Amino acid sequence: MDNSVSLKRRKDIGKVLFQAFAILVGLLVLFPIIYCCFVSFMKPNQIQSIPPTIIPKEWTLENYFNVMETTPIGRFMINSLILAGVSSVIRLVTASFAAFAFSFYEFKGRNLLFMICLGTIMIPSDVVLVTNYQTISGLHLVNTYLGMMSVFCVNAMNIFMMRQNFLSFSRTLQEAAYVDGCSNIRFFFKILIPTSTPVLTTVFISSFISTWNTYLWPMLVTNQPLMRTVQVGVTMLNNEDGNVHGPIMAASMLVLIPTVAIFLIFRKKIVSGIMGGALKE
């Protein structure tokens, strides 16, 4: 009896220690962001001082007020939310269909098409910028959300990641579905997609964040202040003649809030539920 209690206590202490360790590692990983956060609360003349300091001597909201005065950051966030949210959903759709074709079918030219698909990530965006602007302005989509989203509708890395996941899908389960008379498209919607929530979630989160942070393209295709995205707002603060560190760090902390929220909302989905069980068979 005594033995088991102390064992349990020891286990509990182990758990607590482990969590403390995990959080300590987290603080280390997060150091640049923590530093950024502290800087956003510093007065300009403390940001660069000798010796360098991490924690503000005097906490101030000055930088945050500065951001609010210079940019309509709230409005920009709504724009970015729309841009990133919708284009990430579209990416999920285009990617899961393409990955389905690449992983469940054998057809002529499959490998070639897959390489062509991956080739798109090796083409720098600066090279395609002018022509894409030409396309969008030719379609009269300048100043529209559609024009902004158009180039974010597909991402080869998303297709690649989903292919990896689909290839690992249990073949037995797949065959069983076919024996049951499941059509391809039914299999895709009823079995494959629901069991792939973890990967869909990770792809969604990563895709959301990368679109959330884009700057050049959204600025190029919009000419109205009300259609601008958050990174344009951050750039507006970057005046080389002034002390800009504080305001820019403050803006980046504000911009970070929605992404953290997205992560916290979808985090639980990363946990395997159905897939783990399905694999046991």
Added chain:
Amino acid sequence: MKPKGIRQFEPLLYLLPAFFFFIVFTYYPFFKTVFNSFFLTNFMGVRKEFVGLENYIRILQDPAFLASVKNTFIYVIVSVPVSVFIALILAIIANKKTLSSPVYETMYALPMAMSTSVCAMIFELMYNPSLGIINELLGTNVSWLTDNRFTIYAISFISVWMNIGYNFLFLLAAVRNVPADLIEAADMEGAGTVRLTTKIILPIISPTVFFLIINSLAKSMMMSGLVIILTDGGRNGSASTMISYMYSQSVNAQNYNNGYASAIIAFIITFVLMLFSFGFEKKYVHYN
């Protein structure tokens, strides 16, 4: 699935939406660039005369471009393995769910949320030789961003940090997908964490690891933003990459001739490297 009659076109149908966007917004403009690269173009990008391979020959003889190719490979070799390895360790730490899981999971993933320009600014502050926190903490006196010997590594460090979150996110999903009974069985046999990881977890998550290696490889080969913002290519181009060279030639020096040609050479080199990496897929990546 065996293709039968009309079924043959079914996979192509699924590829259609993705390839529609690829063709319109990536390959069409890219082929226009390839075409232009055989011409002399003025600073507005207007074609003047056909010059064949001259643009390619010129930059292949330009020491600045050759140095940028070499630097790009250093960035790749330094940052790809490190960013995947650190993320893997973090994923293994975070694998077991505890009360404070949400806290440290978010912490490990958060670096991916920072934009390049903001990261550049944070690290610029921290790297400052006399006023920055890094020299203060390490007790060193190094000009991280202006001393030729350190610049590439200082930049690589930032790019590793920025990639950790992304890699962690995918590895966590993969590690969590490893069937619990397999791990329990190994635990019963008394396998240590290291053995457990290499013998059981790694083969199962190999599709994700493979994906992340290819992904980091492509990202590092295309690296440019940090280099341009923080070093403008470094002293005598000592930190420049293929794409930062392309950017400074076409945008800063208004020279699309060098710019286009370097973008295409970068594409070819990266593509070959990618094909080479896929050669390992059959041998080391275990699906199922």
Added chain:
Amino acid sequence: MKKIVSLVLAALMMLTLLVGCGGNSNSGSGSSGSNGGSSGDEGGVVTIEFWNSAEGAMATSTEYLVGLFNDTVGKDKGIHVNSVFQGGDVVEKLKTLVQANDYSNFPDVGQIYAAGLSTVLQMKNLVPLDTIYESGEYEITLPKEEIIENFLRSYTYEGQTVSLPLNASTMLMYYNKDAAKEAGLDPDAPPKTIAELAEWTDALTVRDGSTVTRYGLNIQMDRYELVNFLAGVSDTGCNYIGDNGGGRDAMMTKLTIGEDGSLMAFLDEWEKVIATGGYKAVNDDERGEFANGLSAINFQSSAQLASMMSNAEGKFELGVAPLPACSDKYGAGAAVGGGSLAMFDMGDAARRQAAWEFMQFMASADSQVYLFEHNGYLPVCKSAYETDAYKAFVESTPEAAVAVEQLNNSDPGMQEPMDLINWELNTLSKDSFIAWTNGEITKQECHDNIVDGFNAKLTEYIRANG
């Protein structure tokens, strides 16, 4: 959970469709060829687009002035200005529009830096400033003679003035007066030549054993710094740096600073600065280090006066002085930099009139004094210097008058050259000066790297663009 997620996504999509359609119908309802649907003539009010590169404090000032215009002059004359931030350089965006042959999305007025002049001249809907003044079509409240010649020349190419100066600045010497006092120097008699600058650098340098703990001088010799130091190194009063009047009479084909000996004359003097060992040639963070007493002399734009003063506050007394001349043989002076306003024809006379009204407002005495007080930009029109507001500000902040004094002493011909590929000159200059300071190359090599290196790049450029 799944329900919540799908609900959120559905809501997002709905929102996009709604707002997206809104944007669509907007641009559809605007007259074809007009801007983003919001510009044009609606209910007697002419709406025009103003694209700017104003960041930070300048963004706040720009928004203030645009708002003031809309509430005063604009209200009286039925004009509304839409101000749009377009990134650090409006010209880059305009260039993309031209390359895509999309003139319908142009603004009526754009903020243009001198470096973008050659690009702007390629735009077929540009209305050059001289055309505005000469056509007789426009109501002139700000005559051309009212604008200071130095600034007009910055935006003049082949004898034609292209745009209206808006925000002008000039390079200044900033120094730590307390450090000067401690070093036994007269803080109110700053160096007038490079040789004296070398003496100051030497006196202000503090060493701990063999390591320097405070540099006398910290300046990275970028193109901006180099052309400013060279501006007065000439027998004729001003140095054009390159041929064809520094690229203003026709395209520049080579640097002249090599063959006329002006670069070498400057390097001969600069050698004295390097010899002190108290000169730091790399910009790790020039302003931050200066503010923390790690260097004692700094060269920055006059537009940085406000931030330099606030950085020094409570730490030391800040001194501001004009640039030193190369030597006794040459006069002092500096080139002017900054931005201007260019007009683009959107096919409607009323919009052109409105655009001109707005441009004149921005360059008028009151607006210019406002920019001077808040952003350190020198007023571009002469009458601004006669206003009470200007006089009061200079009295309360005498440091601000130094830039004005320097401007008055500068030949209008002292300009940053139109060197087309200025990034190349920037890189060559910076790298060569650092290498020379470190003793990796000789003075002659530094000279040749800059002159020959840049001329080779220029030849390549001319082949593609000549």
